[in-house]
Amino acid sequence: MPIDFEGRTAIVTGAGGGLGRVYALELAKRGARVVINDLGGAVDGEGRSSTAAEKVCDEIEQNGGTALANSADVTNEAEVADMVQDAQSKFGRVDILINNAGILRDKSFHKMTMADWEKVVAVHLTGAAVCTRAVWPVMREQAYGRVVMTTSPSGLCGNFGQANYGAAKAGLWGLMNTLALEGAKYNIHTNCIAPTAVTRMTEELLDASSTQTLKPENVAPAVLFLCSDQAPNKIVIMAAGGSYSVAQLIETPGLHLPQEERTPEGIAARFERIRSLEGGYSSSSAFDHVANLLKAPRDE
Ligand code: NAI
Incomplete structure (x- = not known):
């Protein structure tokens, strides 16, 4: 069965570049109206600009798709509420939320400050909770929703220097486990993606020779499946370089x-x-x- 998103509205957080941009482009190609959210800061979460979201929005519109740029900070409840309100008033509904926004502040645990801990946990874990809480009543009301959390091999397997990031990413898996149970009777399916791809976030961590293999386009098919009518519930798909597995x-x-x-x-x-x-x-x-x-x- 072909998978399309005609009539669906998706919010993709952190979609101004990297993996989120590719998810948004692919969703739009298959008919979704997409809210391109991005705070437009640096990899460590410093700074802010609306340019990143606007650029991806223009790209989608130039391809004949429908998109809306938004620069809400996913940790800010009021800004996220406005984003969801805007999506509803422009597109009528919100069917899909991909919690993808993220930052890195890598340091070995003994050198990590609590500020580095809190900022990383805030953006990944609390940010996903803020965004999901904002769309949850809308999805319950319409008895349809697809939520994707972005966990990570770091969270599920561990990675030197990423105590803050790994804890936040494992927390997203925990959040999914409960939301999958609470959402099931409203036809809200919550799943996780654990991607590996070369982006600005990982270009210094991953071998440059893997850029072609580990491209975001190889992760997107799994994410689109998790956003589709055929999505499972409470599943973690791991995706890298064209290989896909389930972690449980x-x-x-x-x-x-x-x-x-x-x-x-x-x-x-x-x-x-x-x-x-x-x-x-x-x-x-x-x-x-x-x-x-x-x-x-x-x-x-
Ligand atoms: P990226 O840095 O290109 O994308 C992250 C985006 O999130 C950026 O555009 C950034 O501006 C945005 N963002 C950061 N803080 C925000 C906030 N408070 N509000 C709204 N937007 C914000 O990196 P990449 O690799 O595309 O990462 C996407 C997601 O995938 C992240 O959650 C990351 O942790 C996760 N991930 C990536 C892996 C990889 O191999 N690239 C591995 C495992 C997980």
């Missing part, structure tokens, strides 16, 4: 220990069996997890 939490079947063995030594003696992935499973919610864990095989 697998619990080991574990062991149920008799009372006298519930000691640190009892755990240490059985740790290889407790951690064995054989027969592993995923729980659909925190309560499902407890029910599953209480059924762990007995340590005979």
